[in-house]
Amino acid sequence: MLVTSRGTKRWVIPKGNPVAGIAAHTAASMEAEEEAGVRGLVCPTPLGSYRYRKRRQNGASLMLDVDVFPLAVSQELGMWKEQGERERRWFSLADAAAAVDEPDLRDLIRSFGPAEFKAAAQRNGLLTTVAQKSKVSHMFAWFQRLLPKTGNFFEMFEAHAVTIVAAADAIARLLQDGGRDHIREVIEREHDADEIIREMLRTVRETFLTPFDRSAITSLIGSMDDAIDEMQASVQAIDLYEVTHFEREMKDMAAIIVDAARLTAEAMPLLRDVGRNGPRLHELTERLVRMESHADEIHTAGVKRSFKEHGATDTLRFIVQREIYKHLERIVDAFEDVANEIDGIVIDHA
Secondary structure (H helix, E strand, O other), rough: OOOEOOOOOOOEOOOOOOOOOOHHHOOOOOOOHHHHHEEEEOOOOOOOEEEEEEEEEOOEEEEEEEEOEEEEEEEEEEOOOOOOOOOOEEOHHHHHHHHHHHHHHHHHHHOOOHHHHHHOOOOOHHHHHHHHHHOOOOHHHHHHHHHHOOOOOHEEEEEEEHHHHHHHHHHHHHHHHHOOHHHHHHHHOOOOOOHHHHHHHHHHHHHOOOOEEEEEEEHHHOOOOOOOOHHHHHHHHHHHHHOOOOOHHHHHHHHHHHHHHHHHHHHHHHHHHHHHHHHHHHHHHHHHHHHHHHHHHHHHHHHHHHHHOOOOOOOOHHHHHHHHHHHHHHHHOOOOOHHHHHHHHHHHHH
16 A cells, blocks of 8 residues: 655655654554554564655755555554545555655565566476576486476465465454454464365375475475464464453564565465575575564563563463463464475575
């Protein structure tokens, strides 16, 4: 979603100045509501930054650096603060990148989703592979890339990633509005993922030639399944303890989960050609690991605040909140495991 600027009416993203005492990503979500009339969970780990020149009211023209945070929109308001001053519009990633003026912002938008890498993810023919990879020193990996790819492993990886994204989005909505339908959706998505992993394991047993080592295939799909299993455990705990209020740190961790699921979904099609897509896969896994480290800090801060506020006066509430934090942390840990498994495949085959 882009909005028009108030002065020049060019297409921009919602943004504003830092607010004292408020985390940057929280301030960003406030600007999104004021300027675009959207609400949702915002990931505290920035996508990146860009620079642009802004003219002040006093005539000065200054360069400003903008940190960009991904926000998973769950609600579009019919009325909002700057409705009469701006236009808002949904774009495809390609059209959004073409609409903005700042080159760095254009690159950030293009890199946000997998569409930019769709062509790169297509498998090359045998002769193309020979021509491109004839100088690879790791001869076994080179030979494996020449073998015909059998079994529908890539389709199953991608299908499983779709269930993870859907479950993560449902968790985000649950922590936003507390609706119990979101709990049911996560559980249903987990059941869908179970069907996919059963089919994957059956295919591994029955397929003579596999694109990667069998252990790498089962380890990757297993770590992905751990992520959605922990999502199910999280919502079941929320349902069991009838939790309806969620702390800021819980929402921040949920936003990280949404973005981690998105990155995982982007990575899966790139596995069709690891040699060509190795650099991009490494970028994605590096970001997943960085997000896991950030989530650990948020988890610690949330548990500590809960202990200070409720440890002595409402011990049961503290125990319940600590349990929720534990499950959310395990989800993010599982995504780090996914990143490690992808890195292993890249090392062996790129």
